[in-house]
Amino acid sequence: MPLDAAISRNAARAAFPAALHANLCQSCAARSAGVCVAVKSDALSRLAGSRAPQSVAIGKTFINEGEPATHFFALTEGAVKLFKLMPDGRRAVTGFLFPGDLIGFNAGDRHACSAEAMTPVSLCRFPKRQLDRLFLDFPGMERQTFKLMSQELANAQDHMVLLGRKTAHERVASFLLALGRRAGRTAWLDLPMTRTDIADYLGLTTETVSRVFTVLKGSGCIVLAGSRVKVADADALAELAEGVVGDDD
Numbered sequence: 001m002p003l004d005a006a007i008s009r010n011a012a013r014a015a016f017p018a019a020l021h022a023n024l025c026q027s028c029a030a031r032s033a034g035v036c037v038a039v040k041s042d043a044l045s046r047l048a049g050s051r052a053p054q055s056v057a058i059g060k061t062f063i064n065e066g067e068p069a070t071h072f073f074a075l076t077e078g079a080v081k082l083f084k085l086m087p088d089g090r091r092a093v094t095g096f097l098f099p100g101d102l103i104g105f106n107a108g109d110r111h112a113c114s115a116e117a118m119t120p121v122s123l124c125r126f127p128k129r130q131l132d133r134l135f136l137d138f139p140g141m142e143r144q145t146f147k148l149m150s151q152e153l154a155n156a157q158d159h160m161v162l163l164g165r166k167t168a169h170e171r172v173a174s175f176l177l178a179l180g181r182r183a184g185r186t187a188w189l190d191l192p193m194t195r196t197d198i199a200d201y202l203g204l205t206t207e208t209v210s211r212v213f214t215v216l217k218g219s220g221c222i223v224l225a226g227s228r229v230k231v232a233d234a235d236a237l238a239e240l241a242e243g244v245v246g247d248d249d
């Protein structure tokens with residue numbers, strides 16, 4: 001084979017995976033909201049070369065609190081639960097993450113909490129040591145990362161208010177409304193988390209969460225169908241979340 005032809009053939013082979021990765025990135029569920037939203041389409045193949053794809057089976061803990069935080073992750077598919085274990089064995093759920101969210105992007109050199117896949121999960125894993133290089137190569141990523149972390153801080157502040165000041169009914173109502181806003185107010189919301197997960201997140205017992213769901217269903221605020229919920233009366237739910245109307249607690 002002539003040298004020029006061989007070089008062209010090898011170049012075509014090398015370009016094929018890059019083009020394939022770029023197409024996968026372009027169709028990624030997190031493309032419209034995640035850390036790569038600011039990356040131009042013609043640069044996706046270069047970004048794809050900076051990350052490693054990872055799949056996590058349902059129920060698997062893939063980050064353990066206290067482990068060295070050598071990588072951060074962009075969640076591209078599925079749902080993740082963040083939690084911390086207390087010295088007495090009790091568990092506190094600190095958040096639920098969905099496509100577009102960042103995981104393990106903390107300032108310290110060790111992970112601040114554990115992460116478990118609530119559904120089959122797909123991730124993009126980035127080495128933290130390459131963070132400066134990523135921001136240099138893709139300037140929009142730095143701005144988008146700052147935006148995502150600012151939103152995470154605002155969510156944490158809202159969660160503190162929820163735990164410290166709201167009643168059980170207000171907490172559950174606020175939780176459902178937040179999920180609705182995140183999902184774009186679709187008719188039905190899939191709840192990948194269990195009632196116990198919700199209870200650990202809201203600082204309630206599992207029995208209380210189940211009871212409040214039943215009350216909200218009976219009042220016509222929501223419709224339940226297995227692990228799915230539909231907000232039937234968003235205005236009434238919002239009034240309850242803000243304490244405009246009372247509850248039985």
